[in-house]
Amino acid sequence: MFKRLCVIGTGLIGGSIARAARAQGLCQSVVAYGREKNLPNLQHAKALGVIDAFYTDITAALDGVDLVMIATPVGTMQNIFELLKPHWNPHTIYSDAGSTKGSVVAAAQAVFGQVPGNFVPAHPIAGAERSGVEASVPDLFQNRRLIITPLADTDADAVAKLTTFWQRIGSSVSVMSVEHHDTVLAATSHLPHILAFALVGLLGRKDEQREIFKYAAGGFKDFSRIASSDPTMWLDICLANKNEIIPLIQQLKDELSNIEQLLVNDQAEKLFDTFTYARNARQRFLDTLDD
Ligand SMILES: NC(=O)C1=CN([C@@H]2O[C@H](COP(=O)(O)OP(=O)(O)OC[C@H]3O[C@@H](n4cnc5c(N)ncnc54)[C@H](O)[C@@H]3O)[C@@H](O)[C@H]2O)C=CC1
Numbered sequence: 001m002f003k004r005l006c007v008i009g010t011g012l013i014g015g016s017i018a019r020a021a022r023a024q025g026l027c028q029s030v031v032a033y034g035r036e037k038n039l040p041n042l043q044h045a046k047a048l049g050v051i052d053a054f055y056t057d058i059t060a061a062l063d064g065v066d067l068v069m070i071a072t073p074v075g076t077m078q079n080i081f082e083l084l085k086p087h088w089n090p091h092t093i094y095s096d097a098g099s100t101k102g103s104v105v106a107a108a109q110a111v112f113g114q115v116p117g118n119f120v121p122a123h124p125i126a127g128a129e130r131s132g133v134e135a136s137v138p139d140l141f142q143n144r145r146l147i148i149t150p151l152a153d154t155d156a157d158a159v160a161k162l163t164t165f166w167q168r169i170g171s172s173v174s175v176m177s178v179e180h181h182d183t184v185l186a187a188t189s190h191l192p193h194i195l196a197f198a199l200v201g202l203l204g205r206k207d208e209q210r211e212i213f214k215y216a217a218g219g220f221k222d223f224s225r226i227a228s229s230d231p232t233m234w235l236d237i238c239l240a241n242k243n244e245i246i247p248l249i250q251q252l253k254d255e256l257s258n259i260e261q262l263l264v265n266d267q268a269e270k271l272f273d274t275f276t277y278a279r280n281a282r283q284r285f286l287d288t289l290d291d
Pocket residue numbers: 008009010011012013014033034035038041071072073074076079097098099100123124125126127128129130131132133230233237
């Protein structure tokens with residue numbers, strides 16, 4: 001499908017894309033670009049067989065490449081576009097895996113003036129709280145969703161080819177606008193991560209923290225898992241999508257205040273209704289997951 005894939009950011013996502021593309025025979029070779037300070041990680045990626053070669057020189061890294069995947073934290077994307085700009089090839093497909101799309105498109109606009117038609121913004125809704133190439137696996141995207149957020153000028157052939165690429169590594173591909181993506185993901189991914197960081201931070205500061213984590217029942221263990229996620233990656237995501245996230249934090253505070261008042265006033269029936277509404281809403285959500 002592709003001759004040579006170049007991954008920029010060989011971590012959990014970049015490494016998993018490389019492994020999956022190789023496993024499915026979607027490219028003949030995989031190379032990586034990285035910075036000098038990241039050499040040990042690139043050497044490790046090569047030793048693991050995730051990539052065939054790595055370069056700290058972007059010209060060498062892009063030689064013969066027909067697919068570039070950017071999988072670095074979203075706050076680095078503008079620098080990556082600056083790096084790519086002098087070598088931009090109209091016959092190459094460029095894409096990314098960033099968790100926010102408005103900020104990535106804005107970064108491309110800032111560098112190129114107009115977002116190039118052969119850059120296809122994308123986001124795999126698959127991942128983990130772990131980072132780095134050692135956490136990468138070839139089946140990370142199996143039975144998961146992948147969102148493409150094309151712009152009016154995005155090349156339809158590039159979108160079609162990238163759609164096939166993601167489908168062949170197991171993803172179900174949806175297309176939506178950049179704005180809709182950022183609104184939806186703020187609610188379903190960004191707010192829950194902030195909540196996990198806040199809750200684990202709160203409990204971690206308490207004197208009885210040893211007890212709290214020792215007796216963590218299933219629910220807290222599940223929910224606190226995402227608080228182990230990479231702080232750099234989440235700082236970038238939260239800053240990039242803060243306009244969507246801040247109103248949701250306010251709404252969440254209102255929900256918590258409501259529950260607090262129901263408890264203060266012993267309004268058992270209303271509290272029961274609140275829990276029942278959420279439980280039914282989740283069931284409706286699960287019922288429609290296959291749509
Ligand atoms: N972790 C997850 O579950 C998911 C992450 N994403 C997105 O994918 C991207 C990558 O995330 P992960 O793979 O989890 O992170 P990671 O921390 O595992 O890997 C990121 C890699 O990028 C490299 N890097 C950072 N700045 C760089 C720069 N300026 N130039 C070259 N390389 C640089 C790092 O050295 C590292 O190897 C992020 O944009 C994230 O928002 C998307 C879906 C899921």
